Amino acid sequence: MTAETLVLFNVDAHGVATITLNRPEKYNAFTKDMIVRWGALLEQCESDPKIRVVVLTGAGKAFCSGGDISVQKERANNDALERKDFLWRHVHKIAFIMERMDKPTIAAINGTARGAGLDMALMCDLRLMADSAMVAESYINVGLIAGDGGTYYLPRIIGTPRALELFWTGRAIGSEEALRIGLVNNVAAPDQLMAATYELARAIASQPFEAVRAYKRSVYQGLSMPLAAHLDMVSSHTSILRDTPDHRARVAAFLERKRPAK
Numbered sequence: 424m425t426a427e428t429l430v431l432f433n434v435d436a437h438g439v440a441t442i443t444l445n446r447p448e449k450y451n452a453f454t455k456d457m458i459v460r461w462g463a464l465l466e467q468c469e470s471d472p473k474i475r476v477v478v479l480t481g482a483g484k485a486f487c488s489g490g491d492i493s494v495q496k497e498r499a500n501n502d503a504l505e506r507k508d509f510l511w512r513h514v515h516k517i518a519f520i521m522e523r524m525d526k527p528t529i530a531a532i533n534g535t536a537r538g539a540g541l542d543m544a545l546m547c548d549l550r551l552m553a554d555s556a557m558v559a560e561s562y563i564n565v566g567l568i569a570g571d572g573g574t575y576y577l578p579r580i581i582g583t584p585r586a587l588e589l590f591w592t593g594r595a596i597g598s599e600e601a602l603r604i605g606l607v608n609n610v611a612a613p614d615q616l617m618a619a620t621y622e623l624a625r626a627i628a629s630q631p632f633e634a635v636r637a638y639k640r641s642v643y644q645g646l647s648m649p650l651a652a653h654l655d656m657v658s659s660h661t662s663i664l665r666d667t668p669d670h671r672a673r674v675a676a677f678l679e680r681k682r683p684a685k
Contacts, residue, residue, distance in 0.1 A: 426460040431482070438475035439624045440468050447483025450535060452491040458513045465520040475628040475635070477524075478620055479547060480531035486556065487540030489571075490514070510570055514539070518572045521546040522643075525636040527627050531620040533613065537561045537595075542569055545576035548639065550607040551623070552598045553616045558606070559595035579646070581605050631669035 424446075431443040442464050444451035453461070468477045481487055501509075521528060530544035532552040537559045544550055544558070552558075560577065562569050569577075569590065578586040581604045589596070598610040611619040627635060637660040645653045664670050 426456045429454070429457050430460045430464065432464050434471075434474060435621075437625045437628045438473055439478060439621060439628055440464075440471075440474045440476070441478045441480065442468075443480050443482055444487055445482040447481075447485065449491060450485035450488035451481040451483070451540070452488045453539075454491050455509075455513055458517065462513075462516045462520060465517065465524065468526065469520065469524045475526060475632055476624040477526060477528045478531055478624055479528065479543070480533055480617070480620070483534070485534040485540075486530070486532045486536040487543055488535060489538030489540045489561075514571055517543065518546055525639045527624075527635060527639065529620055529624055531616055532556050532558065532607065533616055538569070539571040539573075542571035542573040542576065545580060546572060549623070551609050551611060551616060551620050552601055552607040553613040554598045554610050555613050557595045557597055558601060559593060560589045561593045561595070563591060563593040631664075631667065631673065633667050633669065634664055637664060 429444075429446055431445045432440065434440045442461065444453065444457070444461075446452065446457070465477070468474045527549070528547040530547040530550045532544055532550060534553065534556050535558070536544050536556070538561050541558045541560060560569055560573055562573075568574065574586075574590070577589065580586075585604055596604075596606075598607070601607045602610050609619065609623075641653075641657050641660060644656065648656070
């Protein structure tokens with residue numbers, strides 16, 4: 424299979440792009456070729472003004488089971504620097520693109536997400552999960568630590584104590600627990616997951632786009648800013664947004680609705 428068939432891509436009329444990992448017979452375990460195309464598609468989403476929201480999901484019964492172990496065995500004889508370089512130049516590229524992209528990203532966790540597969544879902548802003556799916560930070564089971572950003576994202580999402588428990592035990596959790604601890608935003612039946620995901624994605628896509636992007640920048644940048652710097656930043660965003668056509672049109676529509684009938 425070619426990289427184009429291993430990672431599918433489409434954009435709907437609402438500006439919602441979908442990236443689908445399409446290696447179901449291998450539980451969507453990713454290869455280098457898949458990572459390269461995945462990164463290129465994310466960069467396309469980042470630069471295309473017609474794309475307003477990005478959805479990531481998997482084909483078949485899995486979201487993503489992480490890196491392909493059989494391919495990893497082929498690199499077993501590489502030295503430590505070569506192994507680190509592979510992660511840095513290829514796998515980690517996904518995290519770097521996701522960090523700088525100021526468009527909303529949603530993971531539709533349709534099935535199992537383990538190891539780096541779960542880490543990839545954690546990189547997204549929002550996560551929806553099929554009620555039959557299971558997720559796990561399973562690295563500890565092979566004597567490793569999360570190498571794809573899990574130790575960065577998971578504590579920020581669910582808190583340090585819960586994250587450490589999942590890292591140290593490697594246990595899989597279902598949708599009910601994932602929702603309870605805040606790992607996912609919502610849960611749906613498997614046959615309703617994509618409909619629920621697109622309903623949310625299109626609702627976001629319909630909002631004033633520059634305000635959506637400013638919210639994402641403000642929230643993530645604010646996590647590492649003192650209050651004064653953050654308020655300085657958002658005052659600039661607010662002042663700029665007041666000049667946008669979306670803001671002016673929405674205010675005009677609001678005032679029109681409030682105008683007394685003659």
